[in-house]
Amino acid sequence: MTTESSGDLATGEPAGASVPLVQLLTPDGERVEHPDYEFDGTDEDIRGFYRDLVLTRRVDAEGVALQRQGELGIWASLLGQEAAQVGSGRAMRPQDYAFPTYREHGVAMCRGVDPVRLLGLFRGADQGSWDAEKHNFHLYTIVIGAQTLHATGYAMGIQRDGAVGDDDGAAVIAYFGDGATSQGDVNEAFIWASVMNAPVVFFCQNNQWAISVPLERQTRIPIYQRAAGFGFPGVRVDGNDVLASYAVTKAALDNARTGNGPTLIEAYTYRMGAHTTTDDPTRYRVAAELDEWKAKDPVSRVRTYLERNDGAADEAFFAAVEVEADELATRIRRETQEMPSPEPTSFFDHVYVEDTPRLTRDREAYAAYLESFDADAAAVGGH
Amino acid sequence: MAPTTLGKALNMGLRKAMEDDPKVLIMGEDVGKLGGVFRITDGLQKDFGEDRVIDTPLAESGIIGTAIGLALRGYRPVCEIQFDGFVWPGYDQIVAQLAKMHYRSQGRLRLPVVVRIPFGGGIGAVEHHSESPEAYFAHTPGLRVVVCSNPVDSYFMIQQAIATDDPVIFFEPKRRYYEKGELDTSITPEPMFQARTVRPGTDLTLVAYGPMVKVALEAASAAEAEGRSLEVIDLRSLSPLDSDTVVASVRRTGRAVIVHEASTTLGIGAELAARVTEECFYSLESPVLRVGGFDTPYPPAKVEEEWLPDLDRVLDAVDRSFGF
Ligand SMILES: Cc1ncc(C[n+]2csc(CCOP(=O)(O)OP(=O)(O)O)c2C)c(N)n1
Ligand SMILES: [Mg+2]
Numbered sequence: 001m002t003t004e005s006s007g008d009l010a011t012g013e014p015a016g017a018s019v020p021l022v023q024l025l026t027p028d029g030e031r032v033e034h035p036d037y038e039f040d041g042t043d044e045d046i047r048g049f050y051r052d053l054v055l056t057r058r059v060d061a062e063g064v065a066l067q068r069q070g071e072l073g074i075w076a077s078l079l080g081q082e083a084a085q086v087g088s089g090r091a092m093r094p095q096d097y098a099f100p101t102y103r104e105h106g107v108a109m110c111r112g113v114d115p116v117r118l119l120g121l122f123r124g125a126d127q128g129s130w131d132a133e134k135h136n137f138h139l140y141t142i143v144i145g146a147q148t149l150h151a152t153g154y155a156m157g158i159q160r161d162g163a164v165g166d167d168d169g170a171a172v173i174a175y176f177g178d179g180a181t182s183q184g185d186v187n188e189a190f191i192w193a194s195v196m197n198a199p200v201v202f203f204c205q206n207n208q209w210a211i212s213v214p215l216e217r218q219t220r221i222p223i224y225q226r227a228a229g230f231g232f233p234g235v236r237v238d239g240n241d242v243l244a245s246y247a248v249t250k251a252a253l254d255n256a257r258t259g260n261g262p263t264l265i266e267a268y269t270y271r272m273g274a275h276t277t278t279d280d281p282t283r284y285r286v287a288a289e290l291d292e293w294k295a296k297d298p299v300s301r302v303r304t305y306l307e308r309n310d311g312a313a314d315e316a317f318f319a320a321v322e323v324e325a326d327e328l329a330t331r332i333r334r335e336t337q338e339m340p341s342p343e344p345t346s347f348f349d350h351v352y353v354e355d356t357p358r359l360t361r362d363r364e365a366y367a368a369y370l371e372s373f374d375a376d377a378a379a380v381g382g383h
Numbered sequence: 384m385a386p387t388t389l390g391k392a393l394n395m396g397l398r399k400a401m402e403d404d405p406k407v408l409i410m411g412e413d414v415g416k417l418g419g420v421f422r423i424t425d426g427l428q429k430d431f432g433e434d435r436v437i438d439t440p441l442a443e444s445g446i447i448g449t450a451i452g453l454a455l456r457g458y459r460p461v462c463e464i465q466f467d468g469f470v471w472p473g474y475d476q477i478v479a480q481l482a483k484m485h486y487r488s489q490g491r492l493r494l495p496v497v498v499r500i501p502f503g504g505g506i507g508a509v510e511h512h513s514e515s516p517e518a519y520f521a522h523t524p525g526l527r528v529v530v531c532s533n534p535v536d537s538y539f540m541i542q543q544a545i546a547t548d549d550p551v552i553f554f555e556p557k558r559r560y561y562e563k564g565e566l567d568t569s570i571t572p573e574p575m576f577q578a579r580t581v582r583p584g585t586d587l588t589l590v591a592y593g594p595m596v597k598v599a600l601e602a603a604s605a606a607e608a609e610g611r612s613l614e615v616i617d618l619r620s621l622s623p624l625d626s627d628t629v630v631a632s633v634r635r636t637g638r639a640v641i642v643h644e645a646s647t648t649l650g651i652g653a654e655l656a657a658r659v660t661e662e663c664f665y666s667l668e669s670p671v672l673r674v675g676g677f678d679t680p681y682p683p684a685k686v687e688e689e690w691l692p693d694l695d696r697v698l699d700a701v702d703r704s705f706g707f
Contacts, residue, residue, distance in 0.1 A: 074508070102509075124685045142468075144441055180441065182445065183441060184442060210412070211417065212413045212416055213413060213440075283416065342682075342685055346686065347682035347689070351679050373695075
């Protein structure tokens with residue numbers, strides 16, 4: 001069990017940095033033991049995580065770059081949170097279901113969602129074009145906290161289907177941020193999950209900031225300790241440690257799938273970038289904080305581990321991951337740039353299962369209106 | 384007098400209100416150090432302190448609910464909702480509590496709370512950042528609802544809203560935050576709950592508010608080139624709705640077109656069309672027409688320009704009105 005350096009609960013340090021957190025891989029790339037959790041995978045699994053982490057980070061960097069170049073309206077960077085997302089995402093079984101916020105690009109990729117789909121949303125081409133039910137990965141939710149209730153309800157459905165109780169059971173994972181813990185919806189989700197004993201894992205990525213608002217404006221106690229008051233277990237994991245994030249999430253999902261109810265996981269991490277590409281963090285936080293967290297980088301510690309342990313990975317492996325990341329970046333860049341904009345009249349589609357007469361009429365009238373411009377243009381051109 | 388952006392004028396108005404009355408508080412997400420995501424409260428926490436400019440926890444119901452409590456204790460909270468689409472977690476507190484307290488306390492309890500909402504589209508944003516929810520609030524008795532459209536109004540109306548003893552929902556046209564105008568802070572402002580004729584005309588009354596006032600003025604200029612004289616009215620107040628100004632205009636012009644970004648069905652235009660029809664029936668040369676957002680959720684940004692009313696759609700409605 002490791003302890004973070006600064007802050008102290010006894011002294012009233014809010015949401016203390018000095019509480020125990022589960023860690024299985026130190027920032028220096030050392031594997032360490034924990035009494036309650038162990039990583040039961042192989043070096044091959046760790047190589048897989050490394051690949052996921054690198055690809056996730058590359059997609060994120062591409063998102064930022066494409067926004068800068070005007071190809072996206074906005075991008076919400078996950079820089080620094082790769083391990084929390086890949087660890088928890090890889091802990092899911094195929095039958096499990098995830099409810100993300102707007103920042104879960106790494107989880108999306110673990111669920112097999114093509115990152116181009118994520119970029120489409122941030123480009124403004126759509127509001128979520130992936131097949132949620134195919135990937136067991138719900139659409140992004142931008143309204144803070146709302147999805148935690150959806151996750152809980154979905155978990156209640158799993159319960160009613162008789163799909164919990166044994167090792168093959170299904171479970172749900174709800175993602176949200178530290179800021180979200182203040183929302184009524186999130187607290188209601190905790191209550192529902194608790195009294196219903198719903199098979200849901202609440203996965204809070206505590207990245208220390210809600211835009212410009214620091215953690216101590218959302219809570220006076222460590223977030224994971226909130227769970228006790230709602231009547232289910234809470235645990236803080238090193239969110240920059242992919243092995244611990246994986247092990248803790250896997251245990252919680254298994255707990256849920258076997259009928260033992262919810263868990264709150266607080267993945268202690270850091271938003272290394274801006275809140276989104278429209279944000280300017282220099283207005284509200286000091287650079288030293290970022291430097292401190294750079295030393296705990298979630299990707300480099302895995303690489304250090306793999307490099308240090310003879311045979312775990314060779315140069316060819318790292319080179320191959322780089323090539324794959326480059327190819328992925330090239331592809332998503334091209335496909336984003338080539339992404340067609342929706343047809344104007346498409347916004348009339350899917351308001352209801354069946355169009356109302358008014359929608360049908362409005363669509364037709366609007367199409368005719370747009371055509372009248374084409375006709376005007378043709379007439380002008382004909383002169 | 385200096386050219387000032389609409390956003391800066393709001394900032395100046397808030398500052399003035401805080402200087403004038405120590406009971407005025409500002410509260411919301413990111414309003415302190417950051418100065419709000421649109422910087423409307425920029426510098427206020429630095430100058431008035433964290434007790435008066437409060438970065439709240441991330442919960443809109445909490446923001447409105449605690450503002451109600453602070454108002455009961457004699458404060459005048461100005462709440463910022465970060466974007467239109469995030470007001471809903473606070474909607475219950477606004478509609479079920481804020482709007483009714485004065486009524487059910489038989490006038491004993493006053494809630495001088497202002498809820499500022501940047502609203503409307505056209506900024507290329509993702510979901511929930513471009514909505515026009517004003518009708519939901521204007522439908523609720525007990526709330527006053529106003530919309531500013533230019534720097535001068537922004538500066539004065541925010542102060543007038545804060546000075547109002549009823550709750551005021553204050554809509555700000557976010558896509559016009561950076562538009563500039565001359566601001567003379569020494570003038571005496573007009574009363575707030577009143578529409579204003581921003582361009583006189585004789586042939587048709589064009590009514591708009593917030594972000595659409597600019598579009599309406601452009602339409603009037605374009606129509607003038609075709610020999611049509613359009614009168615443009617900036618509604619400013621949606622509740623109470625100053626239909627008298629509109630009615631007086633339509634009695635002269637005989638035609639009316641109402642423009643807003645919000646979905647057309649049951650929007651402000653619907654209420655206004657009903658009132659105009661009731662009161663100007665014998666003056667009308669053609670039916671009152673509405674140009675609004677379509678009856679769909681706000682669409683993805685790549686097609687928002689097609690969804691939003693624009694110059695062409697307003698002129699098309701003007702043509703239809705004359706063609707009737
Ligand atoms: C109901 C609601 N209110 C406000 C916002 C605006 N907003 C977007 S992200 C954000 C901060 C979220 O912080 P946190 O929950 O910690 O997640 P993070 O962005 O750090 O991942 C805010 C206030 C929103 N999306 N929804
Ligand atoms: Mg956060």
